[in-house]
Amino acid sequence: MNLSQTVISGVESAVFTLRELYGRYGYTPYKMNKFEEYDLYVRNKDFLISDSIITFTDTNGKLMALKPDVTLSIVKNSRDSEGVQKVYYNENVYRVSEGTHAFREIMQAGIECIGDVDEYCLYEVLKLAAESLQSIAADWVLNISHLGVVSAVLEALSVPEAVYGDVFRAIGEKNLHELTALCNQYGIDGEKLGQLITVYGAPSAVLPQLRVLLGECEALAQLERVMAVFVGTPFESHLRIDFSVISNTKYYNGFTFKGFVQGVPDSVLSGGQYDNLMRKIGRRDGAVGFAVYLDMLEQLHAPMSDDADGILLYGDEDIATVSRAVETLTAEGARVIAARVLPPKCRAKHIWKLEQGEVKRVENDA
Amino acid sequence: MKTMLNVALPKGRLGEKVYAMFEKAGFECPSIRENNRKLIFENEEKGVRYFWVKPSDVAIYVERGAADVGVAGKDILLEYQPAVYELLDLNLGKCRMAVAAKADFRDDPRRTLKVATKFVNIARNYYTSIGRDIDIIRLNGSIEIAPILGLSDVIVDIVETGTTLKENNLVVHETIVPISARLIANRAGFAFKNEAIETLLRELAAQTEVAV
Numbered sequence: 001m002n003l004s005q006t007v008i009s010g011v012e013s014a015v016f017t018l019r020e021l022y023g024r025y026g027y028t029p030y031k032m033n034k035f036e037e038y039d040l041y042v043r044n045k046d047f048l049i050s051d052s053i054i055t056f057t058d059t060n061g062k063l064m065a066l067k068p069d070v071t072l073s074i075v076k077n078s079r080d081s082e083g084v085q086k087v088y089y090n091e092n093v094y095r096v097s098e099g100t101h102a103f104r105e106i107m108q109a110g111i112e113c114i115g116d117v118d119e120y121c122l123y124e125v126l127k128l129a130a131e132s133l134q135s136i137a138a139d140w141v142l143n144i145s146h147l148g149v150v151s152a153v154l155e156a157l158s159v160p161e162a163v164y165g166d167v168f169r170a171i172g173e174k175n176l177h178e179l180t181a182l183c184n185q186y187g188i189d190g191e192k193l194g195q196l197i198t199v200y201g202a203p204s205a206v207l208p209q210l211r212v213l214l215g216e217c218e219a220l221a222q223l224e225r226v227m228a229v230f231v232g233t234p235f236e237s238h239l240r241i242d243f244s245v246i247s248n249t250k251y252y253n254g255f256t257f258k259g260f261v262q263g264v265p266d267s268v269l270s271g272g273q274y275d276n277l278m279r280k281i282g283r284r285d286g287a288v289g290f291a292v293y294l295d296m297l298e299q300l301h302a303p304m305s306d307d308a309d310g311i312l313l314y315g316d317e318d319i320a321t322v323s324r325a326v327e328t329l330t331a332e333g334a335r336v337i338a339a340r341v342l343p344p345k346c347r348a349k350h351i352w353k354l355e356q357g358e359v360k361r362v363e364n365d366a
Numbered sequence: 367m368k369t370m371l372n373v374a375l376p377k378g379r380l381g382e383k384v385y386a387m388f389e390k391a392g393f394e395c396p397s398i399r400e401n402n403r404k405l406i407f408e409n410e411e412k413g414v415r416y417f418w419v420k421p422s423d424v425a426i427y428v429e430r431g432a433a434d435v436g437v438a439g440k441d442i443l444l445e446y447q448p449a450v451y452e453l454l455d456l457n458l459g460k461c462r463m464a465v466a467a468k469a470d471f472r473d474d475p476r477r478t479l480k481v482a483t484k485f486v487n488i489a490r491n492y493y494t495s496i497g498r499d500i501d502i503i504r505l506n507g508s509i510e511i512a513p514i515l516g517l518s519d520v521i522v523d524i525v526e527t528g529t530t531l532k533e534n535n536l537v538v539h540e541t542i543v544p545i546s547a548r549l550i551a552n553r554a555g556f557a558f559k560n561e562a563i564e565t566l567l568r569e570l571a572a573q574t575e576v577a578v
Contacts, residue, residue: 141557177455260554265431266449267553
């Protein structure tokens, strides 16, 4: 059955496309409860984008939470095993959104790859992130960072761990002036960090600069190996190296990335490697994944200009006559509102009137 | 059609100084200097469009992507914590966020400190960082009279020259953070209009270095 754009919203269509895409790469659907025990999130509060959680007391007295995050639930419900477990989901989460600073229901789709995550898995997840963005809009950018590179620079400069939070915030904001002030305050040579914060661009342009800047660095070598696979693909021109894509190193390590599409003011896709979260909860497995914030995609589509193609006004005709007229119009592909009087605030291209069993157009625009 | 760089400028004297810097950076838009009530000005040839907005709203325009870049005070960025890039300290509009009170004020740690302010988050974060229990009183203006009338013990507010405080018999007891105007950018705008934003950043940085 072909469904037109008037029936399927842009967001719904994106959901179907993404499900099909993830299924094609062997990711299986994962369905979960709307609620989780609050305890799970309290123990891993810093992993969440926002630490505000909607809670309620269940009938058995347990404090429950409306899921603010999907990854934690998937990780909690999986077990260490041989090989990799690949899942995708399409769920609503409830948290304070960065843009509105208020609680929102946020529809997410995404994938998680958990287990023996090797470099192919890392590449595959990045490729699926790129393909997800490609399926949403023609003009898109995937900003990619590697926390291993940032950590290597911080360790080489002997940056005290107590300052990591402030340094990471400055890197995340591309805030060179405050990073420089921090370095001066703690007697750190800020040159390399400064270059890391300002570097932004295509991997082919940025990676050689980083090689000169950092010399031997295993994390950089991994970034180079994975980026090399994208050379010559249709995705290559959309990738950018950007170290401001930074996440809490208590949970994340390795690759982190954020995707943008033209027309939406903030990232619509966010993901990374979170081996450190797995260690924190006593797991040996590695893990990588991403989420697509589907609710943000609404902004890509212009609001519908009308409610129907036409309004069919009827009078004292019997049910069968009205029904026949409606069927005739819908069979021609029109969207029809049948009513005795013009519905208030209703917009349609045409107004039709039923007169002696015949449909007559009385106005061109309502 | 040429891609336009949308710039939110803060209305007022600071905004005019900022525009002069943008103009010098090669992003001129002569119509902005015409004396009229228009709020949007563009120069298609240079690919730039300016809006005059209330200074406290600049960060919102940028965060929501209506503007690609803008200039906002650090006070606004600290208070609202918008999800934007903070690219440059323009070294303009310099002042400080401070705790002020009557000259003879002495903080009694046995009592909850009453703090009047417009900057609720900055005040809360500052007192949390030093472990002081406070009662925040949110005011929208004339903050200086709060300690005089006994409404609060102290105020947290922006201090530029200190004249208003002095005229109301208040003095600065602590400086919380220095404030100045910052160039901010929308995160998606930075990705899609990177060349224009990087050029602007480079040119403005060169001007601030000369100024320093």
